[in-house]
Amino acid sequence: MEFALAAANHLQPVADALVYINTSKVHPFWFPFPWAPTLHAARVSMIFHTNARRSPAQLSWGTHIIGYLIMCWGGSLLSHFLLGLPPPMLYSFDPSITYISVHLFITSIFYLFPDLLYAPVMDTILWPLDALLRTNAVTATLGLLYLPGVHAEYQNSPLTHMIIGAIASAGGGLSAATLGSWTPNWSLSTPPVLRPGAGWSGTLDVWGGALVALIYSSTTGHPAFSSLRRYVTLILSSPYLSMAWKPHADSDFPPLSTLQAKSLATAVLGIFFAARVVNTHWLIPVNVVVPSTSGSGVKKSSKKKAEKMQ
Known part of the structure; x- marks a missing residue:
């Protein structure tokens, strides 16, 4: 907790950004919706x-819109259904207005300027925004656990917290990729995270969401993670570690505020997102020489690009 508190105190810009995207509207009259869902809609539209x-063939407008919404809302729908709660997009028009209007705007931009859609540059520029939006989605979904209709078993289970984090983070991307929602003919396939060669970067959206849930719930002092905090304190107080560094007891430090915990989780996830961008787009593939029966070596690239997910 001491390290988490020290780190969180240096993340005020991240905290300010989180407050801004959740409390500020794009425009009070023309587009009176918060920045968080608007930016999420725009970022998913780029990836879609x-x-x-x-795709080998052009998508119909129906396939295009519904496939995009699956990618946007898959995690939220699955999380709400798992917890037995009604998803907002099934009783409010606001999500549909926000996401569809933003998607149509982004679609028109890429239609007029198709060269703007270049994934390596966009991913490199926008990875801090990706970490911010992903953490915001996970922590907002974890807030559902405090609602009266949620079973106490879910509220007090660290496993449930981490499952919710993984679903909120990767549910939309996994749903879209499993269905192939960006193709004209949808069909069920193996989720990308279970395919050979996914690796750490291909599965980051899943375990990264679980990690965000772990950091957020444990540092805010949620009772579900009291055992974890106790074990960490015991490990840091062991003779081998205490000779180099004398840790304070967890009781000496209050839990982080929700905003501090969000900022810390955003920073940690951002490090992994930056590493994924470098690994996916900018590392030079290693060429290996494969023996050939003709006596000349055949060079094959050993690096595989991980499939993108939101």
Whole structure:
């Protein structure tokens, strides 16, 4: 807790950004919706268009819109259904207005300027925003656990917290990729995270969401993670570690505020997102020489690009 508190105190810009995207509206009259869902809608639209360009045939407007919404809302729908709660997009028009209007705007931009859609540059520029939006989605979904209609078993289970984090983070991308929602003909397939060669970067959206849930719930002092905090304190108080560094007892430090915990989780996830961008787009593939029966070596790239997910 001491390290978490020290780190959180240096993340005020991240905290300010989180407050801004959740409390400020794009425009009080013309588009009176918060920045958080608007930016999420725009970022998912970019990724959806990147995948749709690889489609062998053109998508119908119905396939295009519904496939995009699956990618946007898959995690939220699955999380609400798991907890037995009604998803907002099934009783409010606001999510549909926000996401569809933003998607149509982004679609028109890429139609007029198709060269703007270049994934390596966009991912490199926007990875801090990706970490911010992903953490915001996970922590907002974890807030559902405090609602009266949620079973106490879910509220007090660290496993449930981490499952919810993984679903909120990767549910939309996994649903879209499993269905192939950016193609004209949908069909069930193996989720990308279970395919050979996914690796750490291909599964980051899943375990990264679980990690955000772990950091957020444990540092805010949720009772579900009291055992974890106790074990960490015991480990840091062991003779081998205490000779180099004398840790304070967890009781000496109050739990982090929700905003501090969000900022810390955003920073940690951002490090992994930055590493994924470098690994996916900018590392030079290693060429290995494969023996050939003709006596000359055949070079094959050993690096595989991980499939993108939101």
